[in-house]
Amino acid sequence: MKYIDKTLKKQQGEQIVTEFLNCFHNRTKAYPNDMYKAFCSEIDDAHNHVKFRQRLIDEVLIQEQDGLCCYCMRRLSECKKMTIEHVMPNHAVDKTELDKYRTRATELDGLPHSEDFKSLSPITYPPHPHSIAYQNLLLSCDGNLFNESPTPQCCNLKRKHTFLPPFVLYSNIIQTFIYTEDGMAEWQEDPEPPESKGNAMRILGLNKSILKMVRRIWFFCTDNNLNPQKEEKDFVINTMMGYLNFPSMNEEDINMLLNFKKDKYWKLLLEYDAFATIKHC
Amino acid sequence: MRIDRVQLHNYRNYKDCTVDFGSEVTIFIGKNGAGKTNLIKAIKQLLSFVFSRRKDEPQFQFIASSDRNVISFKPLDARYGKDEDEGETEYNYHYPIVNTLYATLGNNERLNWTFEKDALTKGLKDSFYKKANLKFWKTYDNGKSELPVFAYFSDSYPHVNLQLSTTIKAMLESGNPLPRNAAYYKWDDDKNCTEIWLQYFIMKYKKSRLQNDEKATRFIDAIRTVLVKCSKPVSVYNPDMDIALRDILLDFRGKNEVVVVEYDNGTRIPFTELPTGYLRFFSIVLDIACRGYLLNENCNPDGIVLIDELDLHLHPSVERTILKRLRTTFTRIQWIVSTHSPLVLSAFEQKDGSNIIYKIYRNETEVVFSPIANMQGVDASSGLKYTMDTPDDDSRLNDYKEAYDFWKSKGDKEKMSNIKEMIKNVVGEKSLFYQMLK
Ligand SMILES: [Zn+2]
Numbered sequence: 270m271k272y273i274d275k276t277l278k279k280q281q282g283e284q285i286v287t288e289f290l291n292c293f294h295n296r297t298k299a300y301p302n303d304m305y306k307a308f309c310s311e312i313d314d315a316h317n318h319v320k321f322r323q324r325l326i327d328e329v330l331i332q333e334q335d336g337l338c339c340y341c342m343r344r345l346s347e348c349k350k351m352t353i354e355h356v357m358p359n360h361a362v363d364k365t366e367l368d369k370y371r372t373r374a375t376e377l378d379g380l381p382h383s384e385d386f387k388s389l390s391p392i393t394y395p396p397h398p399h400s401i402a403y404q405n406l407l408l409s410c411d412g413n414l415f416n417e418s419p420t421p422q423c424c425n426l427k428r429k430h431t432f433l434p435p436f437v438l439y440s441n442i443i444q445t446f447i448y449t450e451d452g453m454a455e456w457q458e459d460p461e462p463p464e465s466k467g468n469a470m471r472i473l474g475l476n477k478s479i480l481k482m483v484r485r486i487w488f489f490c491t492d493n494n495l496n497p498q499k500e501e502k503d504f505v506i507n508t509m510m511g512y513l514n515f516p517s518m519n520e521e522d523i524n525m526l527l528n529f530k531k532d533k534y535w536k537l538l539l540e541y542d543a544f545a546t547i548k549h550c
Numbered sequence: 551m552r553i554d555r556v557q558l559h560n561y562r563n564y565k566d567c568t569v570d571f572g573s574e575v576t577i578f579i580g581k582n583g584a585g586k587t588n589l590i591k592a593i594k595q596l597l598s599f600v601f602s603r604r605k606d607e608p609q610f611q612f613i614a615s616s617d618r619n620v621i622s623f624k625p626l627d628a629r630y631g632k633d634e635d636e637g638e639t640e641y642n643y644h645y646p647i648v649n650t651l652y653a654t655l656g657n658n659e660r661l662n663w664t665f666e667k668d669a670l671t672k673g674l675k676d677s678f679y680k681k682a683n684l685k686f687w688k689t690y691d692n693g694k695s696e697l698p699v700f701a702y703f704s705d706s707y708p709h710v711n712l713q714l715s716t717t718i719k720a721m722l723e724s725g726n727p728l729p730r731n732a733a734y735y736k737w738d739d740d741k742n743c744t745e746i747w748l749q750y751f752i753m754k755y756k757k758s759r760l761q762n763d764e765k766a767t768r769f770i771d772a773i774r775t776v777l778v779k780c781s782k783p784v785s786v787y788n789p790d791m792d793i794a795l796r797d798i799l800l801d802f803r804g805k806n807e808v809v810v811v812e813y814d815n816g817t818r819i820p821f822t823e824l825p826t827g828y829l830r831f832f833s834i835v836l837d838i839a840c841r842g843y844l845l846n847e848n849c850n851p852d853g854i855v856l857i858d859e860l861d862l863h864l865h866p867s868v869e870r871t872i873l874k875r876l877r878t879t880f881t882r883i884q885w886i887v888s889t890h891s892p893l894v895l896s897a898f899e900q901k902d903g904s905n906i907i908y909k910i911y912r913n914e915t916e917v918v919f920s921p922i923a924n925m926q927g928v929d930a931s932s933g934l935k936y937t938m939d940t941p942d943d944d945s946r947l948n949d950y951k952e953a954y955d956f957w958k959s960k961g962d963k964e965k966m967s968n969i970k971e972m973i974k975n976v977v978g979e980k981s982l983f984y985q986m987l988k
Contacts, residue, residue: 420783420794503952510953511965513972520976527949 270340270446270454270475273333273437275376275404282329282403283395289321290394300392304383305359305400322353330408337543338410339437340424340473341480345408347540349416354409356438358430359383359400366432367399374438376404407437414479415533423474431472434461447550451518452485457550482525483537487544498542502535551698552884553593553854554660555652560629560644562588563912569919571886572906575873577860577895578888578919580910585917586888587705590856593886594702594738595621596651597854599663599679600686601734607683612693616731621738622674623647623667645669655689656698656852693730696846699853699883700737701838705862708742708833722749725757727765733844744833747840748809748821755800756807769843774798776839776849777811777832780879784871793828827865831872838880852882861891869894902978947983950976954987 275282292312293301301307309322336345345351357370357377364382371378381389383398399405412421421427436442439460447457454475461469470476489509490497497505506529513523528534553571558564563585578586601618603610628643645668652662663682666675690697714722718735721728728750736743751773757766774797781795794814801810801818810818811832824832834857842851855876861869868875873894876885888910889895895907907922950973957965970987977983 506949507953507956510950510969510972511957511962512968514968518972520972523972523976524946527946530949 270437270442271342272440272442273339273407274440275333275438278329278333279403282325283397285321285325285329286397286401286403287394289401290397292319292321300387304386304398305355308401325403325406326351326353326408329403330406334408335543338424339407340409341475342541342543342547343410344540344542345410348410349413350411352409352411352425354407354425354428355400356405356407356435357399360430369432370435374435376438377402377435380405412474414537421474422477423480427474428472433469433472436460436469448484448488448547450485450488450549451522452481452483452488452549454481454484478521478525479528479534479537482522482529483541484544484549486526486529486538487541487547488549491545491548496545497535497538502530506530551653551655551852551854553597553651553653553886556589556593556596557648557650558589558592559646559648561592561647561649562627562629563917564588564592565629565631565633565644565916567917567919569908570906571884572904573884574904575877575885575906576887577905577907578910579890579895579907579922580888581890584910584912586910587858590702590858590886590888592649593651593856595623596649596663596665597700598738599651599665599683602676602680602683607687608692609683609687612731615729616734617736618731618734620674620676620679623665625670628667628670643670655686656696657689659685659689661685696852697733699838699841699845699851699855700734701834701841701853702738702856703830703834703837703858704740705859706740708744708830709863710741711745712736712739712741712743714745718746722746722753725753728844730844733841737841742833743837744822747836750840751798751809752800752807755809759800768847772843772849773836773839776879777835780832780835780875784874784878793825825865826863828868830863831868831875834876835879838883842880850880850882854884854886855880857885857887860887860889861894947973947977951987 286308289308289312290300293307296313311318311320331345334345337343338345338348338351339354356374357367357380364384367377367380367382371380377399379396380399380402381396383400386392386398396402409425410423412423412426413419414422436446439445441460445457445460447455449455454470456469474480486497486505486509489495489512490505493508493512495505495508506526509526510523513526518526529538552573554573555568555570558567569589578589580586598619598621601613601616602620603613603618625643628645628647630641630643632638632641633644646666648664648666650662650664652660654660661682663679664675666678667673668675687693718732721732735746751770754763754766754769757763758770777798778795781793783794795811796814796816797812798821799810799812800807801820802808803820809821811821811824812818821832821836822829838851838853838855839849842849842853845851860872864872869891873885873887876883887894908919909922910917910919912918950969954966954969954973957969970984973987974984
């Protein structure tokens with residue numbers, strides 16, 4: 270995870286959402302019941318079919334995140350599908366739950382719950398309803414590491430609607446969220462009350478042993494001037510094997526490392542090239 | 551309770567044989583006819599010492615209403631053969647049959663007992679197991695404290711259903727809880743008791759839902775939890791089972807109430823119509839869980855489980871992980887299993903004393919049990935290859951070897967020794983594979 274600055278492209282982001290609402294209203298003389306669903310559909314705008322969701326992704330979100338998953342940092346272009354992460358869950362059953370987010374991040378402050386939006390009088394925007402508000406939307410991978418298993422391993426789809434503080438909107442996350450040399454994601458100092466300690470990693474699956482190993486290999490390479498994009502995978506792994514010693518690495522870790530001799534694991538490793546430039550502690 | 555050693559003399563195809571068990575898992579690998587099934591039969595029979603029904607014994611109360619008893623040898627249990635080295639010229643049945651089991655009870659007390667039959671017309675000598683029987687029941691407070699579960703799954707399990715006796719049918723229809731000793735009902739039978747457990751589940755489910763019966767709810771929840779848990783992924787690099795259960799509940803099919811399982815994706819199918827490949831696994835889990843709950847009101851019992859042909863009728867995704875699944879679901883059980891399949895061993899870690907793998911085969915005169923230092927430690931180049939295909943995960947060792955050779959070619963002794971240490975940890979110091987590293 271790293272900080273995502275939602276102020277830089279705020280104007281463009283809000284512009285697209287405003288256009289969507291205007292366009293929908295012009296056509297139907299009403300606002301959608303299911304905001305996000307409508308946002309995802311194709312809107313017939315004076316015979317121009319516009320996919321607002323896709324526009325927002327292409328013109329704003331993907332650039333804002335340097336093309337990386339907001340949580341695990343996987344290159345989004347390599348995922349079978351990228352998904353939109355609602356920082357405040359789209360289907361927040363309890364409306365007061367939104368307050369838990371609004372009080373934690375100024376960007377989210379003032380966004381109305383989508384269900385309350387239509388009863389505003391007069392209806393003015395921005396701020397946009399929470400399920401389509403640009404500030405509440407991030408791009409996440411689909412958690413499908415090998416693009417084959419139906420069970421999401423990490424990130425947005427793993428989280429579902431669970432409460433998760435808006436960590437990536439905290440500008441100080443770079444000091445609090447760290448990676449250890451062996452690839453573990455940890456809080457240096459927990460930005461949240463103790464009850465949430467460790468929860469974020471579990472909710473997002475960030476310390477799945479496969480993801481830990483991806484990072485561990487990258488860190489090892491950086492520390493030893495190896496470039497996984499240029500070297501043969503067997504060379505990298507054999508080299509790394511020599512530097513490990515028991516019991517700093519248990520059998521399960523070693524087995525995981527050796528998995529990366531398989532093409533599909535190596536391909537996954539390369540999809541996490543963002544870690545080439547990230548320092549471990 | 552766990553069993554530590556069995557000794558067989560003149561029993562079926564065994565002339566003399568001693569086998570030590572791992573405290574957690576013992577696996578016998580071998581071809582059909584090598585004697586795996588006979589070994590398991592002998593253990594089953596020896597465990598029946600618990601069910602002595604003499605009126606003057608303190609456990610009589612507990613046993614009396616059950617169908618259990620000490621099991622005698624059958625005529626064909628005597629070894630049939632011609633021992634030429636002993637001057638025999640004709641085929642004979644050999645007596646005495648002398649089988650002994652060594653065990654450790656829950657309080658770490660050790661005991662052993664013998665089933666002996668001196669001739670075809672003689673019975674079991676009860677003085678040879680009576681002392682152990684008394685010790686057992688004394689340790690378990692005449693059945694008042696937590697008792698060990700016994701379970702056995704034959705190579706035909708669960709494809710042959712037990713015909714329910716009128717007694718058990720009446721018990722299930724009465725709406726009353728089954729007696730505690732029902733936990734041992736037909737435990738050693740080749741046929742499956744699934745029908746009983748499903749009927750019992752239905753009865754308890756209705757009590758729980760219609761009468762808010764707390765005890766019934768606890769039972770239902772315990773069984774549901776176990777069945778759901780055992781279907782969850784066991785580790786990242788083992789493929790998930792294609793079936794993950796979300797719940798087990800009651801559904802109506804026509805007029806009948808049926809126990810159904812609900813998949814993670816919401817699909818529901820009757821338990822008994824689980825796909826082949828999964829039915830055996832889930833039936834085993836249900837059986838152990840129900841017996842455990844009847845005995846001690848929890849589904850993680852202490853006890854001994856015997857499984858003949860662990861790999862039979864299993865979907866490959868289950869086959870690879872069944873041992874791990876069973877062990878994480880029931881952490882206190884001692885597992886004694888036989889198998890043909892190297893896949894079963896692919897996720898298996900060998901540990902001194904707690905886990906033992908035996909290769910079992912017949913030479914001209916006898917059955918040989920040879921402990922395998924480590925399944926993974928045997929590679930093709932060593933010239934010592936077992937009769938079955940080597941598991942995929944053998945390639946793991948080649949990976950280690952490659953890394954070792956990589957550093958050897960660079961002449962870096964320190965790195966070589968790092969890798970050698972890792973290999974030692976995986977395959978053990980005694981394995982050929984480790985010793986071959988120069
Ligand atoms: Zn991700």
